[in-house]
Amino acid sequence: MGTAYLVGAGPGDPKLITLRGAELLRRADVVLHDALVSYSILELANPSAEIIDVGRRAGESRWLTQERINRLLVDLARRHSVVVRLKGGDPLVFGRGGEEALALVHAGVPFEIVPGVTAGLGALAHAGIPLTHRGLSTSAVFVTAHDADDPETDEEWRHLASLDGTLVIYMGGARMRAVTERLIRLGRSADTPAAVVESGTLPEQRVVQARLDELADRVGTLHGPALIVVGEVTRLREQLEWLRPGPLTGRSVMVARARSQRSRIARALRELGASVIEFPAIRSMPTPEAAAIPDALERLPGGGAIVFTGAAAVRGFMRSLAASGNDGRALAGFHLVGIGRETIEALRRAHLTCDLPLRSYLPIHVAAALRRSVGPLEAHPVLLVRDGQGPSALGEGLEAAGARVTQIEVAHRAVDGRGRQSIERTMAAGRLDAIVIPSSSAAEALIASGLVVAPAVRVIAIGPSTAATAERLGLPAALVPAGSGVDAMVAELVGGLGPSSAGRADSPLASASSD
Numbered sequence: 001m002g003t004a005y006l007v008g009a010g011p012g013d014p015k016l017i018t019l020r021g022a023e024l025l026r027r028a029d030v031v032l033h034d035a036l037v038s039y040s041i042l043e044l045a046n047p048s049a050e051i052i053d054v055g056r057r058a059g060e061s062r063w064l065t066q067e068r069i070n071r072l073l074v075d076l077a078r079r080h081s082v083v084v085r086l087k088g089g090d091p092l093v094f095g096r097g098g099e100e101a102l103a104l105v106h107a108g109v110p111f112e113i114v115p116g117v118t119a120g121l122g123a124l125a126h127a128g129i130p131l132t133h134r135g136l137s138t139s140a141v142f143v144t145a146h147d148a149d150d151p152e153t154d155e156e157w158r159h160l161a162s163l164d165g166t167l168v169i170y171m172g173g174a175r176m177r178a179v180t181e182r183l184i185r186l187g188r189s190a191d192t193p194a195a196v197v198e199s200g201t202l203p204e205q206r207v208v209q210a211r212l213d214e215l216a217d218r219v220g221t222l223h224g225p226a227l228i229v230v231g232e233v234t235r236l237r238e239q240l241e242w243l244r245p246g247p248l249t250g251r252s253v254m255v256a257r258a259r260s261q262r263s264r265i266a267r268a269l270r271e272l273g274a275s276v277i278e279f280p281a282i283r284s285m286p287t288p289e290a291a292a293i294p295d296a297l298e299r300l301p302g303g304g305a306i307v308f309t310g311a312a313a314v315r316g317f318m319r320s321l322a323a324s325g326n327d328g329r330a331l332a333g334f335h336l337v338g339i340g341r342e343t344i345e346a347l348r349r350a351h352l353t354c355d356l357p358l359r360s361y362l363p364i365h366v367a368a369a370l371r372r373s374v375g376p377l378e379a380h381p382v383l384l385v386r387d388g389q390g391p392s393a394l395g396e397g398l399e400a401a402g403a404r405v406t407q408i409e410v411a412h413r414a415v416d417g418r419g420r421q422s423i424e425r426t427m428a429a430g431r432l433d434a435i436v437i438p439s440s441s442a443a444e445a446l447i448a449s450g451l452v453v454a455p456a457v458r459v460i461a462i463g464p465s466t467a468a469t470a471e472r473l474g475l476p477a478a479l480v481p482a483g484s485g486v487d488a489m490v491a492e493l494v495g496g497l498g499p500s501s502a503g504r505a506d507s508p509l510a511s512a513s514s515d
C-alpha cells in the first residue's frame with residue numbers, strides 16, 4: 001500500500017506551490033487534480049506519472065461525484081506508492097479535502113496533508129490587497145457564497161454584514177449580484193469599498209474595485225475563478241499594486257518542443273510577461289540495445305573515442321554501465337567526446353571530463369575535430385552513443401570519412417501528449433494566443449502528440465524552413481520573423497500580439513468550483 005498526499009497547488013501561478021508540494025509532484029506515480037489546477041502546475045509532475053483530471057466544469061455532463069473521487073483515491077493508493085491529490089489553493093479550504101482525508105482514514109490508507117496558499121491569501125496579496133491593516137481592519141473572514149441565495153442562512157449573513165473587518169467571499173462569481181445586494185440589505189453600507197479579484201496570480205488576472213452597490217455592474221462577465229473582497233483594505237490597492245505589466249502580459253503562448261530540455265525561447269517570453277507552456281513533453285526511454293554497452297566497451301581498443309550525441313545518451317550509457325557492475329574506471333584510456341551544450345553538461349554531472357566538446361553534429365566537422373585531437377580516424381575506432389534526439393546521419397558520415405564506428409542507440413525519444421486535453425480546452429476557450437514552433441522536429445512532435453490546433457491560434461515559425469514543415473503538417477504559420485534567432489522571433493511575436501486587452505471568450509474555469 002502507498003501513501004496519498006493531499007497537496008495544495010496554491011492560488012494559480014505554479015511558482016506559488018510549496019517546496020514539499022513540488023517535490024511530491026516530481027515523485028508521484030499518479031496525480032489526481034481539480035479544474036483549478038492548470039497545465040503549468042502539472043508540468044512539475046514526474047513525466048511518467050499518470051495524470052487524472054477529476055475536475056468539474058460548466059457544461060460538462062460527465063463528472064465524478066465526490067464519493068467516486070474518494071473511492072478512486074483509496075483504490076489508487078492501494079496500487080501505487082505515491083498518489084498526489086492536487087487541489088487548488090489549500091486542500092482544506094472550501095475544497096472538500098477534509099472529506100477526502102476522512103475517506104482515507106476510514107479505508108486505513110496512510111496519508112499526508114501538504115498545505116497550500118489559499119486564493120483568499122495569495123490572490124489578494126498578489127493584487128496588493130492586505131487582509132488586515134492597522135487602523136483599517138483587524139480581522140478577516142473567509143466565507144463561501146454557496147448558500148448566498150438560501151433564505152435559511154439569513155441569520156448568518158446578517159452577522160457577516162455586521163462585521164467591519166475584511167470579508168473574503170469564495171465561489172461568488174456566478175452569484176455576485178445576489179451576494180452584494182444581500183449584504184447591503186442585511187446591513188453593510190452600500191458605499192463600502194470592495195473589489196473582485198479574477199484569476200488571481202495567473203497571467204489573465206483582473207482586479208476591479210468599486211463600491212459594494214456598484215461592484216456587480218462594474219465587473220460584468222467573469223471568465224475565471226473570482227473572489228469578492230469587502231472592506232476598507234481594498235482601497236490600499238491604489239498604492240500597493242506592484243505588478244508591472246510587460247509587453248506580453250496577459251498573453252498565453254505555447255512553445256512546441258522536440259527535446260526534453262526547457263527552451264531559451266520560453267524563458268525569454270516569460271520575462272516579457274507571457275504565460276508559457278511547453279508542449280509536448282518529450283521522454284527518453286531506454287532501448288533494449290542499451291544492454292550491449294558493456295560488451296561494446298570491452299571490444300573498443302584503448303585510444304578509441306566514445307562520442308555522445310545527447311544528454312539522454314550520457315545518462316543511458318552510465319545507467320547501463322552501472323547495471324553491469326562497472327563505474328567510471330571502465331572509461332580510462334578512451335577519449336570522451338560530447339556534442340552539444342546539454343551533452344557536455346550531462347557528462348559533467350556524471351563527473352566525467354569531456355576531452356573534446358563539440359557544437360556541430362555535422363559529420364565533416366566531427367571527423368575533422370577527431371582527427372585533430374585524437375589522431376587518424378583509421379587508428380581510433382569510435383563508439384557512437386546516441387539517444388534518438390540528434391540526427392542519425394553521423395555514424396555513416398564518420399564511416400565515410402574512414403572511421404570504424406560502432407553505433408548504439410541507448411535511448412529513444414517518445415512524444416508524451418499528456419495534458420493535451422487541458423490545452424485543447426484552453427484553446428477552445430480562446431485563451432491560447434500563439435504557438436511557437438522553434439524547429440521542424442518540434443512541429444513533428446506537436447503533430448505526433450495528437451494536439452488539435454484551433455484555427456484562431458496564431459502559429460509562429462522560427463524561420464522559413466520550419467514554416468514550410470509546419471505548413472506541410474497542416475500548421476500554416478501566420479508569423480515568420482524576418483531575421484534569424486530567438487530575439488527576432490520574440491520581437492515578431494511581441495509585434496504580432498502586443499499586450500492583452502481584457503474581455504476574452506469564456507474560460508473553461510468560469511464556473512469551476514471544487515464543491
Ligand code: SAH
Binds near residue numbers: 012092513
Ligand atoms: N481550495 C481552494 C478554494 C476552492 S473553492 C483555495 O484554497 O483557494 C474555488 C473558489 O476559490 C473559486 O470559486 C474562487 O472563489 C476561489 N479561487 C480559486 N483560485 C482563484 C484565483 N486564482 N483567483 C481568484 N479566486 C480563486
